[in-house]
Amino acid sequence: xxxxxxxxxxxLGAHATFRLAHxxxxxxxxxxxxxxxxxxxxxxxxxxxxxxxxxAAFFGASFVGMSDAKRLSHRHVLLAALIFSAFFFGLSFLPxxxxxxxxxxAFLSCILTYTVSARLDRATARA
Amino acid sequence: MSxxxxxxxxxxxxxxxxxxxxxxARRIFRAAFKLPAxxxxxxxxxxxxxxxxxxxxxxxxxxxxxxxLLREQFHFSAVISSAVxxxxxxxxxxxxxxxxLSMQAIVYAxxxxxxxxxxxxxxxxxxxxxxxxxxxSYLFLRPRFxxxxxxxxxxAFVVSLVLxxxxxxxx
Numbered sequence: 001x002x003x004x005x006x007x008x009x010x011x012l013g014a015h016a017t018f019r020l021a022h023x024x025x026x027x028x029x030x031x032x033x034x035x036x037x038x039x040x041x042x043x044x045x046x047x048x049x050x051x052x053x054x055x056a057a058f059f060g061a062s063f064v065g066m067s068d069a070k071r072l073s074h075r076h077v078l079l080a081a082l083i084f085s086a087f088f089f090g091l092s093f094l095p096x097x098x099x100x101x102x103x104x105x106a107f108l109s110c111i112l113t114y115t116v117s118a119r120l121d122r123a124t125a126r127a
Numbered sequence: 128m129s130x131x132x133x134x135x136x137x138x139x140x141x142x143x144x145x146x147x148x149x150x151x152a153r154r155i156f157r158a159a160f161k162l163p164a165x166x167x168x169x170x171x172x173x174x175x176x177x178x179x180x181x182x183x184x185x186x187x188x189x190x191x192x193x194x195x196l197l198r199e200q201f202h203f204s205a206v207i208s209s210a211v212x213x214x215x216x217x218x219x220x221x222x223x224x225x226x227x228l229s230m231q232a233i234v235y236a237x238x239x240x241x242x243x244x245x246x247x248x249x250x251x252x253x254x255x256x257x258x259x260x261x262x263x264s265y266l267f268l269r270p271r272f273x274x275x276x277x278x279x280x281x282x283a284f285v286v287s288l289v290l291x292x293x294x295x296x297x298x
Binding site for chain 2: 032110
């Protein structure tokens with residue numbers, strides 16, 4: 001159940017940031033920060049033990065949503081968020097909090113998604 | 128006005144920077160950061176790599192120190208501190224000659240580095256060193272991965288890894 005919630009928070013974070021950044025004139029940074037602060041404001045009163053993890057997952061996935069639409073489409077961003085949540089589970093085993101680990105995971109998932117989709121596109125074009 | 132009295136070329140080109148005379152370093156930086164060698168009107172320093180490095184360093188420091196301050200003094204969580212500093216950074220009126228979007232982005236990147244354990248960012252010299260590393264990694268990553276999300280976090284992660292490595296070596 002916890003894993004599902006974390007995956008859901010990741011997908012929501014990427015989706016909300018991507019939509020905010022591209023449908024409004026906020027820009028990627030404001031979209032990411034405002035979406036994250038709103039999520040924190042909404043989830044903190046719940047008081048669950050899982051809430052800080054959910055907030056971190058949402059915040060990290062919002063970096064995926066900061067991608068340019070020319071690089072990653074909406075579907076690709078959601079896929080990258082899914083990959084990010086897999087990295088996020090791995091991060092929980094780190095003994096010390098490393099700044100930028102969420103961002104680096106988001107970056108890796110974006111690069112992975114872009115590379116795989118570009119390869120698939122090339123393969124389908126050849127076939 | 129006669130042709131002799133006209134300054135040759137762009138007047139901004141004739142600006143000299145007595146503090147920055149390291150042509151070799153400038154050439155290496157320009158190649159690494161893929162910077163054009165232009166200096167437009169109103170941009171006296173243009174894309175001078177050493178100047179860019181300096182201003183990015185300061186912006187990174189601002190983000191990093193601000194995030195640490197919110198965490199240590201006001202006991203905010205890392206996520207809230209970073210988001211607040213990132214949001215505040217977008218309201219700093221950087222002049223157009225200083226690439227405001229890039230500066231806002233690096234303030235946000237600095238705030239990610241500020242999410243590091245306070246054990247790693249223990250003193251001001253360490254934060255300054257981290258800012259230099261962060262600015263370098265950001266300037267290196269920016270032209271190569273344009274449009275990809277997570278670039279800022281990746282440059283902050285490089286800083287964390289460098290600090291962790293240094294602490295492990297010096298211990």
